[in-house]
Amino acid sequence: MEFPERLRYTKEHEWVRVEGDEVVFGITDFAQDQLGDIVYIELPEPGASLQRMDAFGSVEAVKTVTDLYAPVSCEVVAVNEALTDDPARVNNSPYGDGWMVRAKLGDAAQLDELLSAEAYQKLVAELGG
Amino acid sequence: MSYIGHTREEEARMLGEIGARSFEDLLEQVPAAQRMTAPLDLGPPLTETELRRYFASLAARTYDPNAVVSFLGAGIYDHAIPACVDHLALRSEFYTAYTPYQAEVSQGTLAVSFEFQTMICELTGLEVANASMYDGASAAAEALLLARGATRASKVLLAPGVSPRTRAVITTHLSGQMEIAQVPEIEGRVDVAALRAALCGDEDIAAVLVQQPNFYGLLEPMDAIGAAVSAMGEKPPHLVVSADPVSLGVLAPPAQWGAQTVVGDVQPLGTPAQFGGPTAGYFATRRTHIRRLPGRLVAEAYDAAGRRGFTLTLQTREQHIRREKATSNICTNSALIALRATVYLAMHGAEGLRQVAAACMRGSHYALSRLERIAGVERIYPGAFFREFAVRLPIDAEQLVGRVRDVAGILAGVPLSRFDPTRPRDLLVAVTETRSRTEIDALVEAVRRSISA
Amino acid sequence: MTSQGETPQWDETRRSADHARGSVALIFDKSVPGHRGARVPKLDVESPPLAELVPEALCRQEPPHLPEVTEPEVVRHYIRLSLLNHHVDRDLYPLGSCTMKYNPKIHEDLARLPGLGGIHPDAPEESVQGILELLWCFSRDLAALLGLDAVSLHPSAGAQGETLGMKLFRAYHDRQGNQKQTILIPDSAHGTNPASVARCGFRPRQIPSQRDGRIDLAALCEVVDADTAGIMVTNPSTLGLFEKDLGAIAERIHAVDGLVYMDGANLNALMGITRPGDMAVDVVHVNLHKTFTSPHGGGGPGSGAVAVDKKLEPFLPVPLIVKEGERFRLASDRPLSVGRLHPYYGNTGVILRAYAYMLSQGAEGLAAVTRAAIVNANYLMKKVHPIFPVANPETCMHEFVSSLAWTRNHGVKNIDVAKRLLDYGFHAPTVSFPLIVPDAFMVEPTETETRATLDRFAEALSKIASEIREDPERVTSAPHSTYVGRLGEAEAARTLKVRWTVPEQRHA
Incomplete structure (x- = not known):
């Protein structure tokens, strides 16, 4: 299971990559593994304004569905349209092709509250992952 | 009759293997205060002969539908009802099966549901139909709840020709959730000018429900009704049509009028009256609403060797996964009646x-x-x-x-x-x-x- | 198959002889233009042509793509499909909480008596006295069995019974002037419970279970407050355990003028032992297609009859059947009623099978049913526990829940075990429910199974356990003997092909 060093993480099993004043986020390798085969992803409209921990979409697997929570407050710039036709990208490449949302960062200070790769890996280990 | 799998002697041996001295030992969980002290107040058990006699006496006090x-x-x-409908519905393989949770040993039920879904799509002109609802009236209520979810509006307009029973069932289901108003009547049908006026004056309308043919048997002017609803801007209210399936043999499919959801009852397709139940509702909608669809849905699926089969799908909409966020709380529906309708339609073409x-x-x-x-x-x-x-x-x-x-x-x-x-x-x-x-x-x-x- | 010796007799060899594998055919595949099954009578009356009777704008232009097949083709097709189903008349169907018991054949005959099965619900009351009597008598006897005061036979299934229950709660609280919003639900509950609560405008609040799976009375007491509209409890719980504290729970709920709803899905464990009314329950639904043998039909129709305490009787749906002297009448004049739930009087065809069952068993028979169901469950639990440990290996009521967690070490999940059981000719138990047991495997044998069947099932589980240790791939790739192999559910959900479509060449 991968936990790339350059990313930050949330307790809700999402990852965040900072790119200038933008953030890109998706769900972690652990999350996709727990969900199993992903069949559908519901994402917000570009332009949507999200507060940290807002439910902004959902990921649907065969027998389970989970809400997605905004890791930081932000304004959606783009969503990964390719996931509509090929949601399995999230299974195959959670940190790459399986990205979900690109957004303009609201409050940069919130980034400090995210977990490091090491801290997240520890959390996953506690969950038996 | 007893349908119990063992005698008291066998039971004694089983209790021995369980490690219980008596049956009472197995009831240690049940507090004494809640135990019954007197036997149930029911009659003595009847034999098959006695049962037949009693039920025949009840039947004799209703009219004889073969004579009247x-x-x-x-x-x-x-x-x-073609004779083969009942003969096939009486196959143990169909009527004593449970909901097809284990797809690989439920292909019979699943394939029939898939056929039913297809036939309902063909009759209504819509893209997606579920495996059945309890009855046409509750299907109509579910269609209005779907419209509420899709439009985020909270009122529904009911055509004057909606059956009073359907209307009453809808009222019960929607109470406290949606506001219900009536479309004015003209000669037993929808007053289209009044409908247009009602729609123009209110942006909070989620759906308009029209029954075709209506309760008085009249044909509603669906073309004009459809035009009035779809003229309401980019996101018009849902036109929901409750359509009799037999009439769809000659009438245009309601999707043609812009219906977002079409519902109805398939009792006319091969199910006897049974004093009003069970029947089965059908529910068809647009592909865009597939994740709001209530009830069970069957999809084509393939095994590793590429053989085609069928499976329940989108179970994430359903209560056993989504719990309080489910699209509906329906689980058991009316599969056996849907089978009757499927055979009926296959027999007729x-x-x-x-x-x-x-x-x-x-x-x-x-x-x-x-x-x-x-x-x-x-x-x-x-x-x-x-x-x-x-x-x-x-x-x-x-x-x-x-x-x-x-x-x-x-x-x-x-x-x-x-x-x-x-x-x-x-x-x-x-x-x-x-x-x-x-x-x-x-x-x-x-x-x-x-x-x- | 590599080693015949290890293969149980009823395994692949026998079943693969029954039918080869293949793709499942659809009736549309059999269609030939011009073929027809039913012939429609030609009505010899003067009438204008159809074109004059239907406004042209409303007429169908294109016929629907329905199959064109002869009656023999129809019969063969559906008989062949039927052979692909597992069913109770074939073998054990140990789905926990679903109570798949034998469906007596006489019920099918009785339901088809013309004077019961063929009568119209709008016939004059004096023409349908027999069926009104049947419904009235069953309501009376069901109330007695449940220790409650009044019954509505209208709900078409358990979930609709729950809907009715919540509507009754709402009506009661409105009448009392109570502004209550919260319904408490144990975390072991079936998903219908929170779904029903939410759709009736209440807020579900989950309460934790104790270590043994029962409701935690102390935790419950902490959350009960003025906003508590009531509680939904399944008893016995989905773990097959009796909620010992239900009396105390009910007392606490009633103290804040809340109401107690019991999900009666598991009534098969209680008949003749205790009654919901004895546990201070206010509303209970009974799935007549479970405890009372009405066949499940591959997913309905069912009936979720509801019984209530007298304080809720005024709110029951209309019409209610009342007896006046020797006559039965449909009463709709009930101002406090929640309204109409069913377009007619409930699923009469299902109800009359249930009543036939109640009559054929009588009081002693129903008590014997429960007794045998409990003995069978405990016997099977004893046999299964060493193979797949049971979460609470004390005595159970009518069902028990094993955990298959250990199989994960061999790369095998509970769903794999379920699929492998199909190769042994059994239906699988309920898997992955209740949510509070990891890798749950929920077994309900019912009273109709013999000891030999239970032994055979336990033996199959034992063999599968060996396979998990020795040849896990055999289990994870199961089933091997069914007409189709394990189906790709994920791909099906992504593609969502939910109807047959006309093949391209047929357009030409």
Whole structure:
């Protein structure tokens, strides 16, 4: 299971990559593994304004569905349209092709509250992952 | 009869292996205060012979549908049922199976559901249909709840010709959740100008529900209704149509009028009246609403070797996964009745269904034309109708129904006073393809005699 | 198959002889233009042509694509499909909480008596006295069995019974002037419970279970407050355990003028032992297609009859059947009623089978049913526990829940075990429910199974356990003997092909 060093993480099993004043986020390798085969992803409209921990979409697997929570407050710039036709990208490449949302960062200070790769890996280990 | 798998001696041995001294040991969890102290107050067990005798005595105190000619409709119709429908529905493999959770040993049930879904799509013109609902009325309520979710609006408009029973069921289900208003009536149908006005004045309307043919058997002007609803901007309210499936043999599929959801009851397709239940509802909608669809849905699936099969899908919409966020709480639905409808439609094909519908129209028009010749009997609503029509009588309708039954062994129709006490002389008469000319003539003669009696 | 010796006799060899594998055919595949099954009577009446009767704008232009097949083809097709189903008349169907018991054949005959099965619900009351009597008598006897005061037979299934229950709660609280919003639900509950609560405008609040799976009375007491509209409890719980504290729970709920709803899905464990009324329950639904043998039909129709305490009787749906002297009448004049739930009077065809069952068993028979169901469950639990440990290996009521967690070490999930059981000719138990047991495997044998069947089932589980240790791939790739192999559910959900479509060449 991968936990790339350059990313930050949330307790809700999402990852965040900072790119200038933008953030890109998706769900972690652990999350996709727990969900199993992903069949559908519901994402917000570009332009949507999200507060940290807002439910902004959902990921649907065969027998389970989970809400997605905004890791930081932000304004959606783009969503990964390719996931509509090929949601399995999230299974195959959670940190790459399986990205979900690109957004303009609201409050940069919130980034400090995210977990490091090491801290997240520890959390996953506690969950038996 | 006992259907228990072991004797008391075997039970004693099983208890021994469990490690219990007696059955009572197994009940240690049940607090003494909650234990029954007296035996249940029920009668002694009956044998099969006694059961048959008792049920036959109950049946003898209802009318005999094989001897009585019925012109009753109002939601339940007496269409011919091909013999093979019941024979196939009586296969243990179908009727003693559970919900097809283990797809690999449920391909029979699943394939039938897939066929049913397809047939409903073909009849309604819509893209997605589920595996069935409890009945047409609750399906209509679910369709309105879907519209609420999709439009985020909170009011529904009901056409005046929606069956009073469907209306009542909707009212119960939607109470506290959606506001219900009525579309004004003109000659028993939707007043399209008034509908347009109602829609223009209110942005909080989630859906308009129209029944076709309506409760009085009348054909609603679906083209004009559809145009009025779809003219309401980019995100118009949902047009929801409750359509009789037999009528769809001759009528245009409701999707043509822009219907977002089409619902109805498949009882006319091969299920006997059974005093009103069980029947099955059907539910068809647009592909865009597939994740809001209530109930069970079957999809094509393949195994590793590429063999085609079928499986329940999108179970994430359902209560056992989504819990309080589920699209609906329905689980057990009406699969066996949907099977009956599927076999019925397979037996008829498009041409057979068209012929059934056409025969209903011919018979009902003939019956009305003859009844109208009786002095004092008049047709209530002008214009096109299907299978069913309302007439006003010179005498009380309940009284007439009683007399016609007594003199001729015919159930003449459903008095509308049951639904609206201000209509004591109005009678709803249904004529299906099972009614012969002789029977219709006998009805007319019996009505004539009963009126002049 | 590599080693015949290890293969149980009833395994692949026998079943693969029954039918080869293949793709499942659809009736549409059999269609030939011009073929027809039913012939429609030609009505010999004067009538204008159809074109004059239907406004042209409303007429169908294109016929629907329905199959064109002869009656023999129809019969063969559906018989062949039927052979692909597992069913109770074939073998054990140990789905926990679903109570898949034998469906007596006489019930099918009785339901088809013309005077019961063929009668129209709008016939005059005096023409349908027999069926009204049947419904009235069953309501009376069901109330007695449940220790409650009044019954509505209208709900079409358990979930609709729950809907009705919540509507009754709402009506009661409105009448009392209570502004209550919260319904408490144990975390072991079936998903219908929170779904029903939410759709009736209440807020579900989950309460934790104790270590043994029962409701935690102390935790419950902490959350009960003025906003508590009531509680939904399944008893016995979905773990097959009796909620010992239900009396105390009810007392606490009633103290704040809340109401107690019991999900009666598991009534098969209680008949003759205790009654919901004895546990101070206010509303209970009974799935007549479970405890009372009405066949499940591959997913309905069912019936979720509801019984209530007298304080809720005024709110029951209309019409209610009342007895006046020797006559039965449909009463709709009930001003406090929640309204109409069913377009007619409930699923009469299902109800009359249930009543036939009640009559054929009588009081002593129903008590014997429960007794045998409990003995069978405990016997099977004893046999299964060493193979797949049971979460609470004390005595159970009518079902028990094993955990298959250990199989994960061999790369095998509970769903794999379920699929492998199909190769042994059994239906699988309920898997992955209740949510509070990891890798749950929920077994309900019912009273109709013999000891030999239970032994055979336990033996199959034992063999599968060996396979998990020795040849896990055999289990994870199961089933091997069914007409189709394990189906790709994920791909199906992504593609969502939910109807047959006309093949391209047929357009030409």
